[in-house]
Amino acid sequence: MKFNQLAGVSFAVVLTGLVMTSCEEDTDGRPESKPGNPVATAIMPDSAAGGTVVTLTGTGLGDIRSIVFEKENVPAGFQPTLNTDQALIFRVPDEVVGGVQQVTFTNSEGRSVSVPFRVLAYPTVAEVSNYNFTKGAEITLTGNNLDDVTSVRLTGTSDAATIVSKEKKKLVIKMPANTAVNRATLDIVNGTGLLRTTQELTNLDKAYSIFTDAYGAGFQDGSWGDAGAISTKEFRTGTASVGKTYQKGNWHLIAFANWSASAISYSPEYTYVAGWIKGASADYSLYLTTDASKAGFGGFDEKNKINVKAGVWNYFKFKLSDIDFWSAGKKLSQVGFRIQGPDKQDETFYFDDIVLIK
Structure with missing residues (x-):
């Protein structure tokens, strides 16, 4: 009985020792570097964009306990375990403001050092409110680092x-009142430098109109089934679009027809066909078709297929050399725009800014 008591006491002593040792050795992972008088000799690289390791x-x-970028006092995240007396690794925050500024490093005793750093914050554009413009039209660009933009020009002009x-x-931005371009990307300059957008905008004032706010010269409705109807409630640009109800199971199409002498003769100068389509109650595919194609009017060429999402305006732009459009x-x-179906019910689509672009 005494032996068991003695063994129990010995085990408790050993366990207590282990716990005490564990507590003494357990830290938050920081190297054992005491705070000093910080002096910076180099920062590499000395300029970088958000997300870059420095x-x-x-x-x-x-x-070191905090790293702060001067403009708008943006803090940078870092791992204390990477901090030593001679080196500190950190990442430029994504939300940092562009331009030359001081970065301040402060330790646990409040002593700090600041170094100059150039944040590279080139403008980016992820979306444009419209791919088409007329003189003086407003376009909204959505992206990042756009608050210090100083100029926007049509590329090459x-x-x-x-x-x-x-x-x-x-x-x-408000587009130029006078420009001779048919289509162009944008050159956007901010405090860091130049962005050339991947999005290309079309000058509707220079495009050949099949339908914009009204039928283009010589064009009229030539739809199968229900005729197209002008709508002033639904439009993507301007004040009107044309709506077409595709009857259930009839595989109909909307047609823009020009039976006059002004029908367009083939010209290699035309490079693209483009437009906007507002979707119906579900996702569908429409097929672009013409009477100048090799297949003839009313076909279903896969190269000419447009996937139209439900309930929203969908932009399409085809290079004519890539599709069967104009021989x-x-x-x-x-x-025309033809549908296979619809199978469940009648569906209405709206069409706007159907144009040919040089």
Whole structure:
């Protein structure tokens, strides 16, 4: 009995010792570098964009507790376990403001050092409110680093857009009142540098109109089944679109027909066909078709298929050389959009800014 008691006491002593040892050795993972008088000798690289890993070297850098970028006091995240007396690794925060600024490193005793750093915050554009414009029209660009934009021009020209308003994530511009371009990307300059957008905008004033706010010259409705109807309630640009109800199971199409002498003769200068389609109650595919194609009017060529999402405006833009649209030597007198179905019910789509672009 005494033996058991003695064994129990011995075990408790050993266990207590282990716990005490564990407590003494357990830290938060920081290297055992005491806070000093921080001195910076180099920062590499000395300019970078958000998300980039940067290394500060020097002396007395132990126990750094905060890193703050000067403009708008943006803090940077870092792992204390990577902090030593001679080096500190951190990441430039994604939300940092662009331009040359001080980055301040402060340790647990409040001592700090600041170094100059150039944040590369090039403008980015993820979305545009419209791919088409007329003179003086406003376009909204959504992206990042747009609050310090200084100029917007049509690529390859001196034609400048007017900056209406600017925020970090949004830029509103007014397109030039006079420009000779048929289509162009945008050159956007901010405090870091130049962005050339991947989005290309079309000048509707220079495009050949099949339908914009009304039928183009010589065009009229030539639809199968229910005729197209002008709508002033639904439109993507301007004041009107044309709606078409596709009857259940009839595989009909909307047609823009030009039976006059002004039907368009083939020209290799035309490069694209583009437009907007507002979807119906479910996702569908429409097939672009013309009477100047090799297959003839009313076909279902997979190259000409447009996937139309339900309930929203969908933009399409085809390079004519990539689809069956216009055979050399033929006149273009009918342009249509055909559906396979619909199977469940009648469906209505709206069409706007159907144009040919040089």
